[in-house]
Amino acid sequence: MASSDPRHIALEGLWKNNPALVQLLGLCPLLGVSNSVVNALGLGIATIAVLTFSNIAVSLFRRQMTEAIRLPVFVMVIASLTTCVELLMQAYTYELYKILGIFIPLIVTNCIILGRADAYASKHAIAPAALDGFMMGTGFTLVLVLLGGLRELVGQGTLFANMHLLFGPVAESWQMIVIPDYKKFLFAILPPGAFVFMGFLIALKNLMDSRIHRWQSARKVENVAGSKRVRVTGTIQ
Numbered sequence: 001m002a003s004s005d006p007r008h009i010a011l012e013g014l015w016k017n018n019p020a021l022v023q024l025l026g027l028c029p030l031l032g033v034s035n036s037v038v039n040a041l042g043l044g045i046a047t048i049a050v051l052t053f054s055n056i057a058v059s060l061f062r063r064q065m066t067e068a069i070r071l072p073v074f075v076m077v078i079a080s081l082t083t084c085v086e087l088l089m090q091a092y093t094y095e096l097y098k099i100l101g102i103f104i105p106l107i108v109t110n111c112i113i114l115g116r117a118d119a120y121a122s123k124h125a126i127a128p129a130a131l132d133g134f135m136m137g138t139g140f141t142l143v144l145v146l147l148g149g150l151r152e153l154v155g156q157g158t159l160f161a162n163m164h165l166l167f168g169p170v171a172e173s174w175q176m177i178v179i180p181d182y183k184k185f186l187f188a189i190l191p192p193g194a195f196v197f198m199g200f201l202i203a204l205k206n207l208m209d210s211r212i213h214r215w216q217s218a219r220k221v222e223n224v225a226g227s228k229r230v231r232v233t234g235t236i237q
Helices: 005-014 029-033 035-059 070-092 094-103 107-110 111-119 126-156 191-236
Strands: none
Touching: 005 126, 029 035, 029 094, 029 107, 029 111, 029 126, 029 191, 035 094, 035 107, 035 111, 035 126, 070 094, 070 107, 094 107, 094 111, 107 111, 111 126, 126 191
C-alpha cells in the first residue's frame, strides 16, 4: 500500500510520479488545450477540483463498495463532479468554457482521475486521499501551465493574455507583451508544437533526475567512506 505521509504524497504528485511527465496520463487535454496560460490554468483548476473531490468521495464510501460495482461507481462519481464543474464554468467563466469546449466534459475520461481513485483513494482514509488528489492535480496543472506559457511565449510573444476570461475584469491588465511586434509562430500554437515542447519538458525532467541520482550516489559513497575512516581511526587509537 502506498504511503500516507504528506511529504511523500506531495513529492509523488509534484515530481517523482507526476501524472504528465512520468505517468504520461491525460495527454489529450494536456496537448490540446495548452496553447496559452489561461486555457491551461482553466483546465488545470477544473481537473484539480474533480480529482480532489472524487478521491474524497471514493475514500468515504470505499468500505461499502463491492468489487462488482467498484469501477461503475468511480465513473459515476467522476461524471457527477465533472458536470458540477462544467455548470460552474458555464455560469462564471462562460467565454473560457466555450474555448475549452469538449475538453471539460472529457475530464470524465481522464486516466489520472480514475487511476487515482482506484490505486489510492479506494485504499486510504479521507485526508491522505484528498491530499493525493490535490497534489496529483497540482502536478498536472503545473505542467499544463508551464507548457501553456512556453507555447504562448514562442507562438505569440506574450504571457498571461486573456486572463480576464478566468479571473474577471481585474485581470485585464495582466497581459505581458514580452516581444513587441512579434511575428506569430503558428507551429508553437498548434498541437504538433505541443508534442515538441512536451518532449523537451520530459527530457529536462529525466536529465534533472539523472543528476540528482548521481549526486545522491556520490553523497552516499562519501558517507560510507567517512564512516570507514572514523572506524579505522578509532581502532588505531
